[in-house]
């Protein structure tokens with residue numbers, strides 16, 4: 441246990457050399473107090489039991505450019521309180537944010553919010569009275585003349601960037617280390633196993649798992665042409681016969697017999713035997729592959745039945761994820777979970793949705809909404825629809841600069857607001873880049889619960905790029921639960937889906953439980 445001392449007056453002395461009897465008062469209504477522990481200096485402690493998932497503090501950040509940091513900040517005491525931000529910037533967290541000590545088993549996670557230039561600190565598990573609230577950061581510059589921390593752990597050595605080396609890092613007790621600890625290379629492509637979510641497959645597994653026995657086939661008619669010199673005229677006849685249909689477009693027309701001299705022509709998939717010119721032998725039926733081959737293994741199996749077109753997937757192939765992007769996703773998921781807890785505290789269903797600024801477009805506005813079915817007594821006020829609505833109003837306003845339709849509410853619903861309010865410039869950029877009719881083009885949506893079929897359809901129509909959900913809804917979900925909307929045949933858009941891995945990014949579903957047959 442740290443050697444903690446409480447007292448009653450403040451001091452301008454360095455906290456590391458602070459006499460044990462000095463008071464460290466702090467006003468915080470979430471139950472945090474500042475205390476002093478020998479070897480660690482000041483730290484943040486719980487004055488009472490603090491439940492898991494409690495938002496402890498939103499610290500406004502002062503940002504330093506890389507140049508300012510190099511020239512000034514890193515040579516001062518501020519260095520040991522600075523967080524790495526984006527684009528090489530460093531951030532000094534005001535308020536309690538600068539005083540959390542580090543632990544390898546942290547009970548507080550934090551996320552940077554570039555939109556509001558703040559850092560949010562949230563408990564990842566319940567903390568008992570007097571328990572220290574700690575976060576994980578990769579190092580603290582060599583601290584003190586008082587040696588290593590009371591747990592005996594020596595502080596890791598400074599790196600050449602100084603600071604806490606933790607920007608873009610969301611850490612938590614259950615977080616998988618490989619994703620969430622700070623690393624030198626945010627551009628590293630992560631293997632799927634290291635991502636904080638599992639990709640939901642949008643294409644059928646048919647090709648990956650098929651065997652000679654399970655290749656899906658249709659019955660088609662073919663004819664053998666004994667003399668190869670007659671192939672050209674037979675093909676000419678076939679073209680004019682009207683037998684051809686798109687059903688067999690994924691198959692080659694001619695098959696050369698591997699054993700005999702003859703070739704065969706694929707005629708038609710019609711159920712009845714086609715009428716052939718008198719000089720051709722009678723047609724026969726055979727099973728042929730029902731679809732093109734998507735993998736080399738499938739091609740080999742299908743070619744054994746009939747020569748098949750090889751069409752490896754290009755569109756819809758899973759995208760590469762960098763470490764920085766995974767951190768961005770963790771921060772977004774933490775944010776939406778926080779909103780869902782706030783919704784529950786306000787008497788709503790604990791469901792929320794969030795469209796953050798894309799990682800490479802940090803100036804775009806983000807949008808946050810909660811489910812408001814309870815307060816609005818309106819069955820369609822799902823979080824996803826509310827967030828789409830919040831996003832669509834400014835976009836629609838840009839698309840139609842003339843007077844708005846009187847039937848439309850001019851402002852977003854109170855609980856579905858831009859986060860923060862978009863500037864006119866950002867709205868213009870959003871509309872121009874997003875497309876005026878496709879509201880979510882290139883955007884990702886994070887949501888606490890798997891969207892229901894209605895919301896999944898709305899997301900599809902909005903051309904969302906990707907959807908990440910924390911809690912699967914097997915009975916009602918439209919992203920793989922009851923049905924997978926972007927996998928349905930005939931839909932004109934597909935979006936990627938990620939199901940959050942339990943505990944990834946320190947994000948917990950605890951407290952967000954809803955009945956399994958509620959549409960979300």
Ligand SMILES: C[S@@+](CC[C@H](N)C(=O)[O-])C[C@H]1O[C@@H](n2cnc3c(N)ncnc32)[C@H](O)[C@@H]1O
Nearest residue numbers: 455480481482520538539541542580581583589
């Ligand atoms: C963000 S500050 C935390 C507040 C600091 N203790 C103070 O009094 O201002 C980070 C610095 O606190 C010290 N520190 C943080 N965690 C520690 C630990 N587990 N053991 C010892 N010192 C620690 C290190 O000097 C580190 O550079």
